[in-house]
Amino acid sequence: MYDRLHHFYQHALALDNTPAPDKLTLHFPNDRPRKLVLDKSKLSQAEIALLNTLFHTNVAVHHQVTQENEWLYEWLINGHSPPKHKLERLTPPPLRCIHFSIKGELNEIDAFIEAIKNVFPSVTNLLWKSRTEGVLLQHLPEDTVEEELSVESIIDTLATDFLIQTSFFIGSPIDSSHLLYERFKWETTLYDAVKMTFRKKSFFYEQEIVTYYLLHHIPESTLKLVSTMLDSVMNDRELIHSIKTYLECNMNTSLAAKKMYVHRNTLQYRVDKFIEKTAIDIKQFANAAAVYLLILRLEAK
Structure with a gap:
């Protein structure tokens, strides 16, 4: 057959x-x-x-969809446009999608659903895209200031409780329910691409996902050519980690040193060492951006 x-x-x-x-x-x-x-x-x-x-088919997980959510499932997962009166009953924006994927055998589905809703406040819906992938719809009240999520802590907790590896993509807020389907499709395309290339990274934010998506499409021949710029330092893991942290802290030496629990002068020495060995002045934004993207892509190999 x-x-x-x-x-x-x-x-x-x-x-x-x-x-x-x-x-x-x-x-x-x-x-x-x-x-x-x-x-x-x-x-x-x-x-x-x-x-x-x-x-x-992949609606085998449809038993997780309540009657209330069935139209939402048909809209987002199967692409069937919802009736206007159903769309009007959707939780008012701003909303965002939180995509997730699972590696491992999930046996306690109900407990997992309860746990994942607890760690992400204001979740209004959970839909399964497949047996190992799903999406949360999260309401973001306009009059509240959201605290930064400790996604690493959430992933560690889920791994301990359910013996699985979980990956997340925190999507961007939308201010109109009518935009939800297109945003969902766009974010799903991005997430499906980057999570396969950047397997070591367990969560992504909407601010960075496009960067990873573009890096995903760099041909191997191009990567091999430009990576020679870092040949002299790639075996020095401590140095690469220091430079990556320095760049992620917007080239703020004091902030990066504090984050790494090292003295400011120690980090400054490592930055100067990198510049000396590679002849790339990462104190200049254009050079810093190029080096950072290259490090991210090489880390995925």
Whole structure:
């Protein structure tokens, strides 16, 4: 059955960059097992409905969707436009999406849902995109000042409690419910790309995700060529870590030194050492930006 459908739907096979909401996954549990991932934009509505009926698709997690959230699931995950009266009942903006993915076997789904809603305040909905991926909709009251999330602490807690690895992408706020679907698709495309390339990074913020997305598309040949700029220092992990921290602190030596628990003069020495060895003056913004992006991309290898 898998081989026949694979041949018949050759024109509709999903690609790596196909947005997750546009993917239709057909499961074949008795066939090794295998799955076939199709691009819904290349199928008719009748074909999608038939395949959903005949196979275990990625709506296998639909049991987690309450009747109240079903229209939202159909809108964001399956791309079916909601009735106007349903959209008007959506929690008023500003809203944002918090995307997450899981590595490992999640056995206590209900407990996980409760835990993840507890660590992200003002969550109004949780929707599963697949068995290992989901999205939270979070309301951001206009009259409150949000405290910076300790995402690393959240990830550590979930790992301890559920023995899984969790990755997050904190999306950007939207001020209109009508923008939610397009923002959701855009952020899903970005997250699907960068989380595969930057596997060592467990969370992303909306301010940085585009940077990682652009880095994801740097050809290996180009990366190999420009990385020679750092050949003289790449084996010095302490130095690279210091320079990365210095650049992340906007080239503020005092702030970076405090963050690293070292004396300011120690960090200044390392910055000068980097400049001397590479002949790249990272005290200049253009050079600093180029070096920082290069370090991020090389760390992903």
